[in-house]
Amino acid sequence: MGSGNGFFSTQEFNLDSKWLIDPQQLFVGPKIGEGAHAKVYEGKYKNQNVAIKVVRRGETPEEIARREGRFAREVAMLSKVQHKNLVKFIGACKEPVMVIVTELLLGGTLRKYLLNMRPKCLDMCVAIGFALDIARAMECLHSHGIIHWDLKPENLILTEDHKTVKLADFGLAREESLTEMMTAETGTYRWMAPELYSTVTLRQGEKKHYNHKVDAYSFAIVLWELIHNKLPFEGMSNLQAAYAAAFKNVRPSAEDLPEDLAAIVTSCWQEDPNARPNFTQIIQMLLHYLSTVSPPELVMMPPKRTTSENVVFPPESPGTSSLMAARDDVAETQKTVDGEDRRKGFFFCFNQCY
Known part of the structure; x- marks a missing residue:
């Protein structure tokens, strides 16, 4: 695994000095998320509220090399692109532990937002507005030759006013020019493009069968x-949904959608990746549809829920659904960060609670 710019080396960690975080100025507050390979905390860096992702190094040499490579790749992706619909990267450091620091988004994940709203649906104009946010983020990534590979509601975070969606978690992102093979852990089956399943079992060195159009399928x-x-694929497990999509060409029903909107969805999830539109085309189609519908009605935001009412959804990949403060879940611990004298230094947290 490698790249000429050194970002993808597991042996060294190259990062422009402007992105290097000083651990001495990093203060850790309450934990707001945990995945298989990382924990995410709310905290402060130079008096700015931030999300702090601490990546576990692993136990075996192979595991350490794999996680260091993934960490370097994610940092490279985050430092390479900036866009209003991508979570803002603040910096990273590799010692004493691997840390990624980003802006703290207070609106929660799109997944949780939609779950809190059920059985109601978003106003159509609001839904298309969110879709445009996502499509613009993806257009930016693809213009830099980056495939996200893990586009799903858990990786889409809302701003505090619930008016903007930002794409997060670049742990699986790749440069399209690289020929590194897929692994079974890549992506989340329910949202993954069908062509990815055939690459999971390919031998190292065989020609890859995917390109940036995998993200168009997930977007659909x-x-x-x-x-x-x-x-999507309600009533099926993740693996059942993957099998149905890949080997039976099953898709969620688009029959009840307006014609123009159905055309967007069905074109994006076509079986032939080359027949899917790119995100510049998707944006134009969404804007055209938006121009044909009436202005959005006033939408009631889902009510805030207390800790006892909330369901906690563990992240499915490191950092997933964790680049935000779940204010309804950590209200009691928020004062830990607000009080300067009560904050834990980074090294204290590492030694005491990691």
């Missing part, structure tokens, strides 16, 4: 979910 599933506020 997310768009369908935005409109219907239902889990």
Whole structure:
């Protein structure tokens, strides 16, 4: 695994000095998320509220090399692109532990937002507005030759006013020019493009069978979910949904959608990746549809829920659904960060609670 710029080396960690975080100025507050390979905390860096992702190094040499490579790749992706619909990267450091620091988004994940709203659906104009946010983020990534590979509601975070969606979690992102092979852990089956399943079992060195159009397929599933506020392939497990999509060409029903909108969804999830539109085309199609519908009605935001009412959804990949403060879940611990004298230093937290 490698790249000429050194970002993808597991042996060294190269990062422009402007992105290097000083651990001495990093203060850790309450934990707001945990995945298989990382924990995410709310905290402060130079008096700015931030999300702090601490990546576990692993136990075996192979595991350490794999996680260091993934960490370097994610940092490279985050530092390479900036866009209003991508989570803002603040910096990273590799010692004493691997840390990624980003802006703290207070609106929660799109997944949780939609779940709190059920059985109601988003106003159509609001749903299309969110879809445009996502499509613009993806257009930016693809213009830099980056495939996200893990586009799903858990990786889409809302701003505090619930008016903007930002794409997060670049742990699986790749440069399209690289020929690194897929692994079974890549992506989340329910949202993954069908062509990815055949690459999972390819031998190292065989020609890859995917390109940036895998993200267009995932976008179609997310768009369908935005409109219907239902889990795609409802009633199926993740693996059953993957099998149905890949080997039976099954898709969620688009029959009840307006013609123009159905055309967008079905074109994006076509079986032939080359027949799917790119995100510049998707944006134009969404804008055209938006121009044909009436202005959005006043939409009631889902009510705040207390800790006892909330369901906690563990992240499915490191950092997923964790680049935000779940204010309804950590209200009691928020004062830990607000009080300067009560904050934990980074090294204290590492030694005491990691």
